[in-house]
Amino acid sequence: MTTQHQGTAVTDSIPSVSTFDLSTYLAQRQVTVESALDQSIAIVYPDKIYESMRYSLLAGGKRLRPILCLATCELVGGTTEMALPTACALEMIHTMSLIHDDLPAMDNDDYRRGKLTNHKVYGEDIAILAGDGLLAYAFEFIAAQTRGVPADRVLKVIAHLGKAVGAAGLVGGQVVDLDSEGNPNVSLETLNFIHRHKTGALLEASVVCGAILAGASELDQQRLSAYAQDIGLAFQIVDDVLDITATQEELGKTAGKDLQAQKATYPSFWGIDESKRQANQLVTDAKAQLEGFGDKALPLMAIADFITARTH
Template structure:
């Protein structure tokens, strides 16, 4: 993480970035614990698996992005908590399914056994299914944002970002690409869907919850979100190549072992790092006209680049 913003925060009378991030992470953890079914309620094993998959792990990057964009747009903290929960539940479900033997077949996630290892494959499959539907329940069950039409647009956006034109489609492309050499455009197309779609949704759902932004500002946030979504994947590929399993909290070198195309295998480590720097500059330039309101979004772009899991 880049420390340069700590002083900028205090000079504006704001909490430091690390303090703000910790506050949002704690809010999100508490909100998730509240929306997930109680493990004492039947079917208890399914509810235990759902809570195991979601709570007590992860950096909550998508909730952080939703809160940062929502704060810029004047959204209420309560609405942003619900949006944060929805995007994180979708993300958690995707990890549960991705780790299963029929997909990436991994045994470690966030420093602990994956759900199908800790429980069983059937429980993992059902937990992922239930987390996905819970995300839409959280977004739909109470009024959210400026008006019903805005809330309906949020539900539609999350559905598209999660489905065949988003994350699920990206995973299908990823599975089909094993053992193949992809060009940069093909690799980017895959990750715009697999990783980028949900990150983009997190930013835009947060922004739409406030209702205070014009189309030009929303377009600017959309471009920022697309860049950060790809940036996240480039850094993920770099970390997968450089970091060890203990640092990552998941199996290191897995992509190379499975002969998956990555930005590192395509470009090499040096060029992949240069690309990450270029994307970070693009994200910063995009936010500049939004001024001080975009501080947290800029800091999060820095954080994506400098994170070490």
């Protein structure tokens, strides 16, 4: 049986992901995203800053945020072309956060994605400026490059993304994270706040911005936001577990940093087994939000499963 709500086909069951080839889907989307990112920033004078920006932007990674944006836009009836500038901007902002997060004043990391961190190659001064440059350029890129989308939707995307990356989102989460280091009395509520803002806000924006670009109803935006918040928290729980159980080679970054920095983590509250169970429950809840979207939801469902199955 199929019913209708807010312009979206609703089915009575969650589609099966067993026949969906996520690895092929991700590989194809990564090629699209990598090509667009490579073309997004040219090296001009002063060369050093553009080289530094490109060094981190093109350093690899899963490209999960831009792929989520593209997948959600298509889920709601939009196209890759409509969402690609925003998808690139999301990766620029994510890269900025990694560059700044790795600085000695923050997490003081030497490796990211298996390569030396930006400040280790270009110096702390240029690394800070490269992050600033990527953040500013991300919003310029959305405004200047988005085609075939009504201006009011583009404006909503810019506002939503600005909130996600600022003091109400990523920056706020990072502040509480820094304040909590070495504090043995951090509560589970505070830990949830940190990660719903520091990690979850940009993942949520990746999904919701794709939906906004395609003209999703308010109801569908809310359901997709709930999906994204759940997978965002699951993503962080798995990250915390991997920081304990994976090697540096598997992670592509320094292992055991959380323990060394005396950070509160989900395994420190729950242990490893319960942390994995909580992550699996969040993924189940996230997938339940996709019930009304039929087979078009297969990419988002498979990505949810991928989050808890990953090893790096």
